[in-house]
Amino acid sequence: MKVQTGARIAVAGAGALGSAAALRLARAGFSVTVFDPAPAGDNASGVAAGMLAPVSEALFDPASRDHLDLMRRARDLWPAFAESLGIEIVRAGVRIEGSEAWRGQVGQRLRDLGLPADETIREDWRIEARPALETLRAAAEAAGARFEARAVESFAPGALRLVDGAVEVFDVLLLATGPGARDGRLAPETTALTPIKGQILRTDATAGDAAVVRGEGVYLAPGEMLAVGATMEAGRDDLSPDASATKALRAAAWALRPDLDLDQAEVEVGVRVTTPDGLPLVGWSAAPGVLLAVGARRNGWLLAPLVAEMVAAYLNGDNPGPDAAAMDARRFEEPESQEADRAGE
Numbered sequence: 330m331k332v333q334t335g336a337r338i339a340v341a342g343a344g345a346l347g348s349a350a351a352l353r354l355a356r357a358g359f360s361v362t363v364f365d366p367a368p369a370g371d372n373a374s375g376v377a378a379g380m381l382a383p384v385s386e387a388l389f390d391p392a393s394r395d396h397l398d399l400m401r402r403a404r405d406l407w408p409a410f411a412e413s414l415g416i417e418i419v420r421a422g423v424r425i426e427g428s429e430a431w432r433g434q435v436g437q438r439l440r441d442l443g444l445p446a447d448e449t450i451r452e453d454w455r456i457e458a459r460p461a462l463e464t465l466r467a468a469a470e471a472a473g474a475r476f477e478a479r480a481v482e483s484f485a486p487g488a489l490r491l492v493d494g495a496v497e498v499f500d501v502l503l504l505a506t507g508p509g510a511r512d513g514r515l516a517p518e519t520t521a522l523t524p525i526k527g528q529i530l531r532t533d534a535t536a537g538d539a540a541v542v543r544g545e546g547v548y549l550a551p552g553e554m555l556a557v558g559a560t561m562e563a564g565r566d567d568l569s570p571d572a573s574a575t576k577a578l579r580a581a582a583w584a585l586r587p588d589l590d591l592d593q594a595e596v597e598v599g600v601r602v603t604t605p606d607g608l609p610l611v612g613w614s615a616a617p618g619v620l621l622a623v624g625a626r627r628n629g630w631l632l633a634p635l636v637a638e639m640v641a642a643y644l645n646g647d648n649p650g651p652d653a654a655a656m657d658a659r660r661f662e663e664p665e666s667q668e669a670d671r672a673g674e
């Protein structure tokens with residue numbers, strides 16, 4: 330479905346996916362308004378460690394093991410994307426640390442992926458997530474997008490209803506609500522999403538050089554503050570810090586850095602959201618006029634420029650590229666409902 334240039338696009342959600350898409354669409358000449366009731370950065374995108382790490386994710390997240398090529402393509406969009414925004418990419422890589430047995434296992438997993446068993450993964454990068462989100466918003470605003478602190482309630486082409494009761498005229502709704510709209514009311518495909526609560530510790534201690542360190546059950550990501558992450562609590566979407574869940578994380582960090590002072594560390598909580606295959610839903614929903622960009626699991630930052638490009642392609646009626654089928658927004662639907670839709674077209 331091609332949408333006319335200048336069409337009114339409502340984006341629900343100002344996380345990495347919604348903000349990157351808003352920027353891309355505003356630059357392409359669409360009339361873009363981003364709705365999000367939360368304070369800026371008060372979402373998974375603001376909490377994230379900012380790693381752009383296809384190899385580490387393929388190594389350490391079983392759901393991402395089969396997506397290395399796709400994640401590398403996403404990473405390769407970052408240099409041009411970051412340069413156009415003045416975002417710094419830290420290319421110090423990811424160093425594997427820990428017992429000999431653990432490093433041996435990781436080396437074997439690297440070889441299984443067809444990669445050299447080096448102890449530093451040079452092709453994994455990092456950005457500062459929260460400042461990057463601010464930069465994206467400022468750039469989107471400069472390109473003409475508006476941001477409003479309001480929540481989206483429902484949508485039909487021509488009528489966007491907000492939670493405050495107002496109804497506004499929009500042609501398309503881009504749903505980039507992270508874990509926020511999973512009951513299927515805005516788009517039936519969102520019922521395939523599962524939340525994964527993530528707790529991350531932040532401390533002003535230094536960990537050494539600029540490389541991210543990966544150990545068994547933990548990473549140490551340097552930056553404005555050292556990030557020690559992160560828990561993976563499947564099925565949970567509450568934002569309360571929970572010391573029992575971070576105990577293992579602290580122990581794993583101390584195994585690498587016995588002197589690390591984590592007693593005063595801040596605990597930040599974000600909720601990722603995943604599909605059964607670990608890739609997001611990107612593309613047209615069965616709900617008329619609704620486009621999806623949700624479910625980026627642990628890789629919302631890594632995937633943001635790719636998802637933004639794909640969203641623009643869907644709206645312009647262009648080819649959304651080699652990753653469209655893998656991320657198809659309707660791939661978890663019962664085949665009968667897709668056939669019924671096609672029969673009615």
Ligand SMILES: Cc1cc2nc3c(=O)[nH]c(=O)nc-3n(C[C@H](O)[C@H](O)[C@H](O)COP(=O)(O)OP(=O)(O)OC[C@H]3O[C@@H](n4cnc5c(N)ncnc54)[C@H](O)[C@@H]3O)c2cc1C
Pocket residue numbers: 341342343344345346347348364365366367371372373374375376377378379380381479480481482505506507508509510526527528529558559560598599600601602622623624625626627628629630631632
């Ligand atoms: C601890 C932790 C560490 C992470 N580290 C990394 C990392 O190193 N690298 C990486 O790539 N990814 C990382 N991630 C994952 C990444 O943060 C997510 O994949 C990404 O933030 C998802 O972005 P999003 O825009 O889809 O959603 P979110 O950032 O969750 O934003 C969704 C927004 O939608 C808004 N919203 C919800 N409902 C509505 C509604 N009805 N109307 C309007 N707005 C609504 C919410 O208020 C929210 O602001 C990490 C996540 C966590 C929790």
